[in-house]
Amino acid sequence: MSDLWEVFVRPKRGLSHVHVGSLHAADAELALRHARDVYTRRGEGVSIWVVPSVQVTASSPDERDSFFDPAADKVYRHPSFYEVPDELQI
Amino acid sequence: MSSRFDARSRSVLGLADDALIASHRLSEWVARAPQLEEDIALANVALDLLGQARLLLAHAGQMQVPALNEDQLAYERPIEEFRNAVMLERPNGDFAATMARMLLFSAYQYQLYSALSGCADPELAAIAGKAVKEVEYHRDHAAGWVVRLGDGTEESHQRMQSGLDAEWPGFTRLFVDWIRDDVIAAGQAIFPPWLREPVVHWLEPVLERATLVRPEITQVREPGIREPGRNGAHTDDLIDILAQMREVRAAHPGASW
Amino acid sequence: MTSFESAIAEGARIEPRDAMPEDYRATLIRQIAQHAHSEIIGMQPEGAWITRAPSLRRKAILLAKVQDEAGHGLYLYAAAETLGVARSELYDALLTGRQKYSSIFNYPTLTWADVGTIGWLVDGAAIVNQVPLCRCSYGPYARGMVRICKEESFHQRQGFESLLALSRGTPGQHAMAQDAVNRWWWPSLMMFGPPDADSPHSARSTAWGIKRFSNDTLRQRFVDMVVPQAEVLGLTLPDPDLRFDAERGSWDFGPVDFTELREVVAGNGPCNAERLAHRRAAEDDGAWVREAARVHAAKHAQRGAA
Numbered sequence: 001m002s003d004l005w006e007v008f009v010r011p012k013r014g015l016s017h018v019h020v021g022s023l024h025a026a027d028a029e030l031a032l033r034h035a036r037d038v039y040t041r042r043g044e045g046v047s048i049w050v051v052p053s054v055q056v057t058a059s060s061p062d063e064r065d066s067f068f069d070p071a072a073d074k075v076y077r078h079p080s081f082y083e084v085p086d087e088l089q090i
Numbered sequence: 091m092s093s094r095f096d097a098r099s100r101s102v103l104g105l106a107d108d109a110l111i112a113s114h115r116l117s118e119w120v121a122r123a124p125q126l127e128e129d130i131a132l133a134n135v136a137l138d139l140l141g142q143a144r145l146l147l148a149h150a151g152q153m154q155v156p157a158l159n160e161d162q163l164a165y166e167r168p169i170e171e172f173r174n175a176v177m178l179e180r181p182n183g184d185f186a187a188t189m190a191r192m193l194l195f196s197a198y199q200y201q202l203y204s205a206l207s208g209c210a211d212p213e214l215a216a217i218a219g220k221a222v223k224e225v226e227y228h229r230d231h232a233a234g235w236v237v238r239l240g241d242g243t244e245e246s247h248q249r250m251q252s253g254l255d256a257e258w259p260g261f262t263r264l265f266v267d268w269i270r271d272d273v274i275a276a277g278q279a280i281f282p283p284w285l286r287e288p289v290v291h292w293l294e295p296v297l298e299r300a301t302l303v304r305p306e307i308t309q310v311r312e313p314g315i316r317e318p319g320r321n322g323a324h325t326d327d328l329i330d331i332l333a334q335m336r337e338v339r340a341a342h343p344g345a346s347w
Numbered sequence: 348m349t350s351f352e353s354a355i356a357e358g359a360r361i362e363p364r365d366a367m368p369e370d371y372r373a374t375l376i377r378q379i380a381q382h383a384h385s386e387i388i389g390m391q392p393e394g395a396w397i398t399r400a401p402s403l404r405r406k407a408i409l410l411a412k413v414q415d416e417a418g419h420g421l422y423l424y425a426a427a428e429t430l431g432v433a434r435s436e437l438y439d440a441l442l443t444g445r446q447k448y449s450s451i452f453n454y455p456t457l458t459w460a461d462v463g464t465i466g467w468l469v470d471g472a473a474i475v476n477q478v479p480l481c482r483c484s485y486g487p488y489a490r491g492m493v494r495i496c497k498e499e500s501f502h503q504r505q506g507f508e509s510l511l512a513l514s515r516g517t518p519g520q521h522a523m524a525q526d527a528v529n530r531w532w533w534p535s536l537m538m539f540g541p542p543d544a545d546s547p548h549s550a551r552s553t554a555w556g557i558k559r560f561s562n563d564t565l566r567q568r569f570v571d572m573v574v575p576q577a578e579v580l581g582l583t584l585p586d587p588d589l590r591f592d593a594e595r596g597s598w599d600f601g602p603v604d605f606t607e608l609r610e611v612v613a614g615n616g617p618c619n620a621e622r623l624a625h626r627r628a629a630e631d632d633g634a635w636v637r638e639a640a641r642v643h644a645a646k647h648a649q650r651g652a653a
Contacts, residue, residue, distance in 0.1 A: 003641070004428065021491070022425040023127055024434060026640030027647070029234055034127040037134050038418055042498070061350075061365045117397045117406075120413055121390040121625070124633025126421050129390075133414035137407060144403050161402050185636050241646070242639025249635070331398075338401040338459045345517045347401040347509075 004053040005031040007038075009045035017049050025050075093171055093322065097270035099153050100173055101279040102214065103163075104269075104320060105202075106146030107174035110164060112195060113139035114331055115182055124185055131231060135192065138224040145217045152213075165339050169324055169332055176319035177260025179327040186239050186246065187253035192232035194261040197292055199225040201285045210277030233296045240300025251302055258305040265289075268314035268321070282314075355556055360486040363429040371555055372430050374548065375485050377446065378557065379427040380437045384448035386420035388441075388622050392456040393465060401459060408505050409462060415502065419495045426487040442627050450608055451538050453616030460513055460520075460527035466506015467580075468528070468535040468573065474499055475569045476539065484556030507576065514581045521581075528577070529585045536600075537608040539566040545605070570598050 003024050008017035020039045025031035031050040039045065059067050075081045095103060116136035123129040144160050151158035178195065182188050203225060206218035239250040265286040273279045290307065297304050315321065339345070348356070351367050361367055394413045400406035424434045440446040451469055456462065477499065480492040513524035540546060540562040552558035560568075570589075577584050588601035610616065 002433075003644075021422055022428065023421060024125065025127060026238070026637070027644040030127075030238075030640070033231055033234070034131060037130045038127060038421055041130075041134075041414070041418065058364060061362070114398060117410055120397060120410070121387075121394045121417075122629045122632070124629075124636035126387065126417055126424070128633075129417040130414055130421070133410055133417070137410050137414070140403065140407050140410065144407070147403075164403055165401075185633070238640050238643040239636070242643040243635070245635050246639030246642075334398050337399050342401075342517060342519050345401075345520050347405055347512055347516075 002052075002054055005035070005050045006053050006056060007031075007035040008049040008051070009035075009039055010047035011044060012046055017047065020044075022053060095150075095154070095171065098273045098276075098278055099150050101269045101273050102146055102150040102153070103171070104173035104175075106143050106150055106163070107172050108178055108195075108199075109139045109146060110143035111172075111174045111178040111328070111331060112191075113137075113143060114335065115178065116188075116192075118182060119188065135228050135231070138221075138228065142217070142221045142224070145220075146214075149213050149217065165336050169328060170322040172322065172324060172328060172332075173320055174324075174328070175260065175264055176325060177257060177263065179319075179325055179331060180260070181327060183253060183256065184249055185235075186249040187256055189232050189235040189239065190250070190253035190257040192228060193236050193293070193296070194257055195264075196225045196229035196232060197289050198261070198264045198285060200229050201288050201292075202280055205280045205285070209280070214278065236296060236302070237300045240297075240302045247301065250300065254297070254302055255305055259308075262308055263317065263319075266314040266317045266320065268317045355484055355554075358484075358556070360489065361484050362486045370551075371557075374552060374555070374557060375488065376427055376430050376432050378552075379423055379430075379488055380432075380440065380446050381448060383420045383423035383427060383437065384441045384446060385452065386416045386423060388448045388452045388626060390416045390420075391622055391625055392452055392454070392618075393462055395456060396459060396462050399459070400462075405509065408509075412466070412502055412505065415498050419498070422491040422494055423488075426485075426491045429487045438630060442623060442630070444614065444623075447612060448622075449538060450611040450616065451534050452622060453611050453618045454530070454534055455618050457530070458523050458527060460510065460523040461531070463506045463509035463513060463524070464527040464531045466502050466504075467510050467576070468506075468531050469538070470499060470502040470506060471573060471576075472535045472538045472569050474503060475565050475572065479559035479565075482556075482559060507580070510582070511580055524580075525582055528582050532585050533603065533607075534611075536566055536569070536603050537605070537611075539563075539569065541605055541608065542603075566603075567597055570600050574598050 003026055004022055005025055005028075006022050007020050009020050010017045023031065023034050023038055025034050028050060032048060035048045035050050040048070071077075093100060113136045116132055116139065119132045120129060120136075123132055143164075147160040147163045151160060151163055177191065182191075200222060203218040203222040207215050207222055209215050209218070236250060236254075239246040241247070242250075265282045267281065267283055269279045269282065274281045286307075294304065318324070339347075349366070351361065351365065351371070354361060354365070361371075390413050393409060393416075397406060397409050397413065400409050424437060427437060428434060437446065441448065451472075456465070474496065477492055477496055481489055481496055483489045483492065510524055510528075513520040515521075543549065543561045543563045546562055549558060549561060553561075574584065574589065586601045588599060590599050591597075592599050611619070614620075
C-alpha cells in the first residue's frame with residue numbers, strides 16, 4: 001500500500017481547508033503530525049486534514065467538457081443576470 | 091561542589107542545561123533521520139528545546155550580579171557549573187534509543203513544567219507555561235514512535251526494548267532530590283521525587299501498547315547533593331559536546347557574532 | 348492543436364491529470380527531482396555547523412534554515428510525485444547517480460563564514476533561479492516554488508546579516524569572511540548552468556514554459572544584484588574583470604570556468620562521494636524504522652477491520 005497522504009490546511013477560522021501538498025507517513029496519526037511540522041511551520045494553519053492519496057476520487061480532465069461546460073451557460077445562477085431598478089438595494 | 095551560582099540559580103540552570111544539551115544531541119540527527127518528514131519533526135523538537143534553553147539561561151543570567159547573557163552562560167561557563175542530567179549527554183544511539191530518551195525526558199519535562207507553570211517565580215512560571223505545550227507535543231510524538239517500533243517488526247521491537255533499557259537508569263535519576271530545600275520551600279522549584287509517580291503513571295499504558303517490558307524502578311537513596319550531573323560532575327561526553335559547541339568561539343576570543 | 352498546446356499557448360497551467368507529452372513529463376521529473384535532491388543534499392554542508400554555531404541565536408537560525416531545506420525538498424518531491432513517480436524511485440536515481448543535484452553542494456564548508464556566505468551567495472543565486480519558476484507552466488511545481496520562495500527570502504537575509512557581523516568584526520573574522528567569499532563566488536556563478544550556447548534542453552523548456560529566462564540572463568541578473576551588496580558588506584569579489592558597463596547598465600564579469608562545472612557535475616568535485624555516502628547511510632540506517640512503521644500500520648489496519 002502506498003503511504004502517500006494529501007494535506008489540507010485551514011489557514012484561519014472562517015476559511016475552508018485548502019490543499020497544500022502531500023507527504024509520506026505509515027499511519028494517519030503520523031501523517032497528521034508530519035503535516036503540522038511540514039506545512040504549518042510558520043503558523044499557516046489552525047486545522048489540518050490528511051487523506052490517503054488513494055482515497056481521492058478525481059474528475060478526469062478528459063471529461064472536463066461534460067463535467068463543467070454545462071455550468072457555464074446557466075447565467076441565471078448569477079445575480080448579475082437580473083435587472084432590477086437601481087434604487088433597489090439588493 | 092562549590093559554585094559561584096546560588097541554589098536558586100542552579101535549579102534554573104538545571105532546567106536550562108537539560109534543554110540545551112538535549113537540543114544539541116537531537117540536532118545531530120539533522121540530515122540523518124529515517125525519513126525526510128522525520129528530519130523536519132526532529133528539528134522542530136530541537137528548536138523548541140533550544141528556545142526553552144535560551145529563555146531559561148536568560149532568566150538565570152538575570153539573577154546574577156553583574157547579569158550574564160545566554161551566550162556567556164552557554165559558551166563561557168566552566169563544565170563543572172553545568173547542571174544537566176547525565177542521561178542527556180550520552181551519545182544518541184539508534185533511532186529507537188533516541189525515541190526512548192525523548193519519551194522519558196519529555197514525559198518528565200511535561201510534569202515538571204506543568205507544576206512550574208504555577209510556581210512562585212513569575213518569569214519561570216511564564217516560561218514553563220509556554221514550554222509545557224511544546225513538550226506535550228514532543229512526548230506524544232515520541233510515544234507514537236515507541237509504540238510503532240515496539241509493536242512493529244521483531245528487529246524494531248528488540249531495538250526499542252534495548253533503547254528503553256539503556257535510557258531507563260538515567261531516567262530514574264531525573265527524580266533525585268538535588269535542589270536545596272529552601273528553594274523548593276519558596277516555591278521557586280519543584281521537589282523532583284514528586285514527579286516520579288505521575289510520570290511513570292503516564293508512561294505505563296504507552297509501554298504496554300508498545301508491548302515493551304518496563305524496567306525496574308529503583309529508589310535512589312543517596313543524598314541528591316552528590317548526584318552526578320546535577321552537582322557539576324560530568325562524563326567525557328559533555329566535554330566533547332562543549333568542545334564542539336565552542337570551537338568557533340574559541341578560535342576568535344572576544345569576537346561578537 | 349492539442350489541449351496541451353493550447354493551454355501552453357494561453358499561458359494556462361498544466362495540472363497533474365491533464366494529458367501532456369511524455370517529454371514534457373520526463374523533463375519536469377528530471378528538473379524537479381534535481382531541484383529536490385539539491386535541497387536535501389544541501390542540508391549537509393550547513394547542517395554540519397549547527398552544533399558549532401557561535402551563538403545560540405545563530406544556532407536557532409541555522410537549525411530553522413536547514414529544517415526549511417528539508418521542507419523544500421519535501422514540497423518538491425511531492426510535486427514530482429504528481430507526475431507519477433514515487434519518491435523512493437527518485438532517491439534511487441539520486442543514489443545511483445542517474446539524477447543529479449546542484450554542483451554547489453559538492454564544495455566543502457571549511458569555516459563558520461561559509462554558512463553566512465552560502466546564505467548570501469548560494470541562496471541568493473537560488474532565489475534568482477527560482478523566482479521565475481513560480482510562473483512555471485506545471486501547476487504543482489509553480490505552487491511549490493511560491494511557497495519555497497517565500498521561505499527562502501529569510502535564508503538570504505540571515506546569510507547577509509551573519510556575514511556582515513563577521514566583516515565588521517575582528518580582523519580574524521573579517522579574513523574568514525573574505526576567504527569564504529573567495530571560495531564560493533565562482534561556484535555560485537556556475538549554479539546557473541552552462542552558457543546558453545551549450546545548454547541543450549533550454550529552447551524546448553522555454554517553449555514549454557518550464558524555463559522563463561536563459562542561464563546567462565539569470566547569471567547576469569545575479570551578478571548585478573550581488574555586486575552592490577558586496578560593497579555594503581565591505582568584502583571584495585574575487586574577479587579582477589568586474590566593472591560596471593554604463594551602456595548596458597550591467598556589471599561585466601570574467602569568464603566562468605565551465606570545465607570545473609563539468610567535472611563537478613560528472614562526480615569529480617571535492618565532496619561528491621561524501622555527500623552521496625552520507626545520504627545513502629541515512630537511507631540504509633532508517634530502513635528498519637520505515638519497515639517497522641509499515642508493519643505496525645498494517646497490523647492495526649487488520650485489527651481495525653476485524
